[in-house]
Amino acid sequence: MLKRVHFGPSALPYLLVLPQILVTVIFFMWPASQALYQSLLVEDPFGLSSKFVWFENFEDLFADPLYWGSFQRTFFFSFLVASLSMGSALLLAVMADRVVKGSGLYRTLLIWPYAVAPAAAGALWFFMFNPTLGILPYILQFMGYDWNHKVNGNEAMALVIFAAAWKQIAYNFLFFLAGLHSIPKSLIEAAAIDGAGPARRFVSIVFPLLSPTTFFLLVINVVYAFFETFGIVDAITSGGPANSTQILVYKVYNDGFVGLDLGGSAAQSVILMGIVIGLTVIQFKFVEKKVSYND
């Protein structure tokens, strides 16, 4: 027989979760449902006349090659931003972990960029790479390269990827460093005694043991690249030239707030909402179970 503990019915737990529920309903559920409703309408900007059109906005989107282009671009962008920022952060963390003297200073300096607002980071890169005024195009010219990201879409894409990745390195660095600290020293020492060099120790021991951190950061970085890079794109390229840096979240803004096409923009944000939900599910499924090093 199982021993069961019974609690009498009480309103208290409901009362205690009520504030959280209210916040969620007012700030998340309600706007989300508004977006859902709006995505089924064709409306003039002032809201004076509106027509219910079912899924026409979505049909328009999926029939639009530019929207698919933006989709592809976003995946490409996110993949590169995530791998670039995580790769360099891991390298820096491993190096910083080995520093004995003045490690506090190194770490502080490496964390700095995280405190820079995206728009400010964008402005910084905008000026460094400005084809006419910037210092880097000036230097590149001596090497015989004519940098102009206002015409060349690939250069523009490279620039926003660098800026977005740079911004995220500090955050990744923090987590990797913490992850490295949690690896038992005894394992590494044992490997060293067995004759494994630093590279070998990293590949066989450190990296596998970091995998929960890595996976967590992967999800965070993809979400970051998808949704939080708006400020950087806006400040550096505004989505141009010729749409070459128009990622999904920028298109939502551009169609809704610049173009005043509220229905189309709402439909896009509903799709983005779907992507976030998908990413969250993945995170819960895998991260909560832990990408474990026991099995």
Added chain:
Amino acid sequence: MSILKRIVAPATLAVLVGSTSIVSAATEINWWHAMGGTNGERVNKIADDFNKSQSDYKVVPTFKGNYTETMTSAIAAFRAKKQPHIVQVFEVGTATMMAAKGAVYPVEQLMKDAGERFDTNDFLPAVISYYQTPKGELLSMPFNSSTPVLWYNKDAFKKAGIAKVPATWGEMKDASDKLRGAGYKCGFSFGYQSWVMAENFSAWHNIPMGTEENGFAGLNTKFSFDNAAVKKHWNNLANWTKDGTFKYGGRRGDSLPLFISQECGMWMNSSAYYGSIKSQAKFEFGQSMLPYYKDVVAKPQNSIIGGATLWVLKGQKSDDYKGVAKFMTHLSSPEVQAWWHQGTGYVPITKAAYELSKSQGFYKTSPGTDTAIKQLSLNTPTPSSRGIRFGNFVQIRDVINEEMEAIWSGEKTADVGLADAVKRGDTLLRKFEKANN
């Protein structure tokens, strides 16, 4: 103590109440605008002067970001019933505002209702024709209007041995070759490319950009700017990017540094860059009319304006609108307009302001500053040159910008880019037609 309380407290209270009632006696009129920097200070001065001239109304100008941001925030405010009395909207937003009949208080009607003197004949035809309804009613008050001109570097011209300022595109090419021969990196650049190289290019050559009188006659308008003349021109520009005759430097005014840093000897953009160029250029500069193709038209027609007008939004107390009307009168007075025109490079919107600037000797002391106004009123506007009125044009301009950029980078040929611009533009026109029918 109690006596003190009895006497002093009510007295203080009375003073307090009195002072607040003085403050609240002036009705506040909110004006949202998109003029940053020096022009923003000028806007504040216009409001200040008006506030000092009378005590019934107080105009409060608020800077709301660039044109797009200002328009979007006013629309959002309207939806939340917190709209300002006056909002500055750029010319491409005109069709959107016109379609919002329930939200807009037509300025001509407003002036009539408030009993303010108002006569559309006082205004320059080239300016107001852009904003009138097919019946001739003026819906918004013109405020800052400009038109693209050809800016050129006089020192560079001297160095390259260019005697005559180019008037045709053939001469543009020759002058660019000479400039490059003299060591300049590029011949010319331009900004607001859809406005300058599509919209104004068409008007200047008296070719329609779309059917239904450029959209003035109906929402069922279709684009037609994929014609032979534009096609030839864009092909030329595309070829000229290869040898440096033309260098693209970004949207809006982003390419100004190319001209200021003397990389390019010529620059085509709004006459309203006069203030910026004057304060930044370390060389002698001049302005001249836009070039044209001799084989397309014998003589150029007239250019069209850009810039913004002030729209009055509905939904405020009816008393407030008297103040709005009074302010509009102040704003369009010859003194204010002449002062605004001479400092900024925007054209004077009334004939009286133009005459006043003439009599003040402004065009003699600053030669070339009347280029814009002369170019705008070169000929009586035709249905193809009075302006454009396309719905969703904010987005369509972006589309045109994108396609042009794809052409400059060589990703698309001029023919393909132009065809795509027309196709994508038409889709947006249909969408607008559907939402506003």
